[in-house]
Amino acid sequence: MTNPPAVTLDHVSKWYGxxxxxNDVSIAIDGGVTGxxxxxxxxxxxxxxxxxxxxxxxxGSVRLFGTNPWDSTAPYRRIGYVSxxxxxxxWMTSIDFVSTLARLHGMTRAEAEFRAEHALSxxxxxxxxxxxxxxxxxxxxxxxxxxxxxxxDPDLLILDEPLHGCDPLARTSIMNVIREMGSRGKTxxxxxxxxxxxxxxxEQIVILHAGxxxxxxxxxxxxxxxxxxxxxxxIHCEDARALASSFIDxxxxxxxRFLDNERLEIMTKDLSEAHSILxxxxxxxxxxxxxxxxxxDNLESLLGYLVGDSR
Amino acid sequence: xxxxxxxxxxxxxxIEAAYGSGDGDDTSSATVARPMEGKIFEQIYRPWNGPLxxxxxxxxxxxxxxxxxxxxxxxxxxxxxxxRLLLLVVIxxxxxxxxxxxxxxxxxxxxxxxLNRMWGVNRYNLWGNVLGYFPRNLCMWPLLTALVVGxxxxxxxxxxxxxxxxxxxxxxxxxxxxxxLSAASVLAIVILLTYMxxxxxxxxFKGEGWSYIADTLPIFIGGLLAGIFLVFTYTSIGIALxxxxxxxxxxxxxxxxxxxxxxxxxxxxxxxxxTTYVYMVSPYDCLAHVGxxxxxxxxxxxxxxxxSVISLVAMNAASLAIFASRVASLEVTRE
Numbered sequence: 001m002t003n004p005p006a007v008t009l010d011h012v013s014k015w016y017g018x019x020x021x022x023n024d025v026s027i028a029i030d031g032g033v034t035g036x037x038x039x040x041x042x043x044x045x046x047x048x049x050x051x052x053x054x055x056x057x058x059x060g061s062v063r064l065f066g067t068n069p070w071d072s073t074a075p076y077r078r079i080g081y082v083s084x085x086x087x088x089x090x091w092m093t094s095i096d097f098v099s100t101l102a103r104l105h106g107m108t109r110a111e112a113e114f115r116a117e118h119a120l121s122x123x124x125x126x127x128x129x130x131x132x133x134x135x136x137x138x139x140x141x142x143x144x145x146x147x148x149x150x151x152x153d154p155d156l157l158i159l160d161e162p163l164h165g166c167d168p169l170a171r172t173s174i175m176n177v178i179r180e181m182g183s184r185g186k187t188x189x190x191x192x193x194x195x196x197x198x199x200x201x202x203e204q205i206v207i208l209h210a211g212x213x214x215x216x217x218x219x220x221x222x223x224x225x226x227x228x229x230x231x232x233x234x235i236h237c238e239d240a241r242a243l244a245s246s247f248i249d250x251x252x253x254x255x256x257r258f259l260d261n262e263r264l265e266i267m268t269k270d271l272s273e274a275h276s277i278l279x280x281x282x283x284x285x286x287x288x289x290x291x292x293x294x295x296x297d298n299l300e301s302l303l304g305y306l307v308g309d310s311r
Numbered sequence: 312x313x314x315x316x317x318x319x320x321x322x323x324x325x326i327e328a329a330y331g332s333g334d335g336d337d338t339s340s341a342t343v344a345r346p347m348e349g350k351i352f353e354q355i356y357r358p359w360n361g362p363l364x365x366x367x368x369x370x371x372x373x374x375x376x377x378x379x380x381x382x383x384x385x386x387x388x389x390x391x392x393x394x395r396l397l398l399l400v401v402i403x404x405x406x407x408x409x410x411x412x413x414x415x416x417x418x419x420x421x422x423x424x425x426l427n428r429m430w431g432v433n434r435y436n437l438w439g440n441v442l443g444y445f446p447r448n449l450c451m452w453p454l455l456t457a458l459v460v461g462x463x464x465x466x467x468x469x470x471x472x473x474x475x476x477x478x479x480x481x482x483x484x485x486x487x488x489x490x491x492l493s494a495a496s497v498l499a500i501v502i503l504l505t506y507m508x509x510x511x512x513x514x515x516f517k518g519e520g521w522s523y524i525a526d527t528l529p530i531f532i533g534g535l536l537a538g539i540f541l542v543f544t545y546t547s548i549g550i551a552l553x554x555x556x557x558x559x560x561x562x563x564x565x566x567x568x569x570x571x572x573x574x575x576x577x578x579x580x581x582x583x584x585x586t587t588y589v590y591m592v593s594p595y596d597c598l599a600h601v602g603x604x605x606x607x608x609x610x611x612x613x614x615x616x617x618x619s620v621i622s623l624v625a626m627n628a629a630s631l632a633i634f635a636s637r638v639a640s641l642e643v644t645r646e
Contacts, residue, residue, distance in 0.1 A: 052477070052478060053477075054477070054642055073479075073480045073481060073482050074480065076478065076479050076480040076481075077363055077480045079478075081478040083474060083478065085471060085474075086471060086472075086474045086475065086478070087470045087471045087472050087474075088472070088475075089389075089472065089475075091384075091389045092386065093385075096385060096386035099386070100372070100376060100386060100387075101475065101479065103368075103369075103372035104369055104372050104373070104475075104476065104479045104480075104481055105363050105369065105479060105480065106363035106364030106365065106368045106369050106372075106480075107361070107363065107364065108364070108368075111361055115359055118357055122354055122355070122356050123354075124354065150356075152359070152363065153358050153359040153360070173354070176354050177354065177356075180354060180356050181356070184356065184358070
């Protein structure tokens with residue numbers, strides 16, 4: 001008999017009175033890192049609450065390793081969960097806190113202390129593990145939560161906005177942890193509303209919008225699909241008009257717009273092709289460039305293309 | 312202009328704009344620190360394949376977290392030093408009869424002597440050790456319960472820390488049962504253990520034999536049962552009030568208000584209308600009524616014992632129902 005997937009949602013809907021949290025979502029996830037992308041109110045938190053057995057689906061079924069999390073706490077032996085809002089015991093040192101939680105998984109005191117020390121070192125808190133959590137920065141607190149989620153070596157890691165409010169060093173550390181867990185064959189689910197964040201960690205994404213599943217699969221494949229849609233490239237240069245003349249007759253470009261004398265917006269239907277000819281044309285024009293941006297390269301634009309005007 | 316020569320530190324940088332003494336025509340310059348080379352930190356993950364303990368091991372972890380916190384702040388639930396001090400005072404206070412027993416033994420007070428009547432083992436003293444109103448049920452036990460139970464659930468409700476348990480293989484039943492049990496244990500240690508110590512001390516100090524034990528054991532067990540009912544009832548009411556509050560102060564004050572206030576109202580009605588029926592709303596009086604029957608004392612109440620028993624059962628059932636309902640809804644709508 002084959003092992004059931006780590007996460008299975010079968011036609012799951014959840015509504016709160018008149019408000020729809022999740023609308024007919026079906027996914028199965030097993031192994032690797034999967035990013036759950038969506039704007040605020042897209043249904044990410046509802047999805048995680050369903051997975052963590054906090055709420056019951058109005059319709060459909062949720063399974064973690066083949067077990068309904070609403071009926072049984074058994075799957076949580078194999079799950080590490082990091083909630084965005086979950087509080088900690090601020091008066092405890094991180095080693096005490098993580099080992100206390102390890103004991104809630106059934107470890108002995110010695111095992112719990114050994115694993116807590118290792119998990120804290122893994123998230124780069126090994127040198128401050130005897131400091132009270134209340135004295136930690138936001139990024140350090142987030143890493144304590146991740147250490148607490150990893151302490152029992154779970155097969156499934158669920159991270160709700162793990163990078164929220166973290167400084168660059170903490171973000172790098174957390175991203176390394178997530179990638180490492182994914183490379184070890186663990187299933188990692190992480191939510192975010194920032195496309196770039198997810199892009200740095202994984203290629204496998206699930207995009208939710210207004211409770212509906214709007215895209216699922218490889219981020220590059222979704223991007224390639226979107227590249228064929230109209231895109232803008234914003235160039236900040238010293239002479240926008242001189243630069244525009246180099247682009248106007250080139251095939252992937254179908255329009256240019258001057259925002260002011262120093263900002264040029266290029267419209268294209270093939271973003272990859274446009275970017276491939278861009279360096280040569282800029283060099284040829286001799287116009288000094290300050291910056292090149294893709295204003296449509298964010299989650300909001302991605303959603304705009306995926307759901308069209310229905311937003 | 313920014314230049315980086317890779318040798319100077321940031322401390323040597325000149326910041327003319329802010330602190331310069333020149334006329335502003337000089338070329339501004341700054342020096343940036345050389346970037347560090349190598350890894351920022353090393354992250355090595357070691358898998359763990361050890362077995363995880365069964366349900367009772369997890370439940371014991373919850374239990375010990377709450378109970379051990381009274382004696383050790385490190386790694387356990389935090390109890391305020393004032394609560395710990397008060398617990399010590401209550402324990403010492405509830406052990407004073409043992410000291411008086413020792414005194415009566417030392418001064419060779421005979422069985423009918425004043426000290427022995429006041430502190431020796433008899434029905435009134437065994438009942439009084441658990442259910443005496445002053446100081447035990449006016450000051451010690453309600454205050455002890457309020458301080459121990461007050462923040463047990465309300466702290467989790469206010470801080471959202473119950474999610475710590477529900478994200479792990481801990482069911483709501485386990486969570487509720489262990490919280491209840493840890494509070495009841497603390498009360499039992501103070502109330503029942505000192506009661507048992509008092510009886511044991513009487514036997515040891517007076518050098519009593521088996522016949523004495525055979526005579527007094529039924530009364531002792533009656534008092535012990537009354538104590539168990541008291542611990543059960545106070546814990547249930549206290550934890551129910553804690554579960555409907557987000558402030559330990561409110562929960563504690565509500566508990567004290569209910570225990571002492573219901574007694575006061577019933578007493579005022581008794582002296583005004585000469586009826587004891589209203590004592591049915593007072594948890595203490597219901598326990599005292601049942602306790603008097605258990606140790607074989609004449610009742611102070613006019614109403615039937617059955618009404619006190621029914622009232623006691625109803626109070627406990629209602630408290631546990633409220634507690635269960637509040638725990639069932641914990642963290643369901645948070646986040």
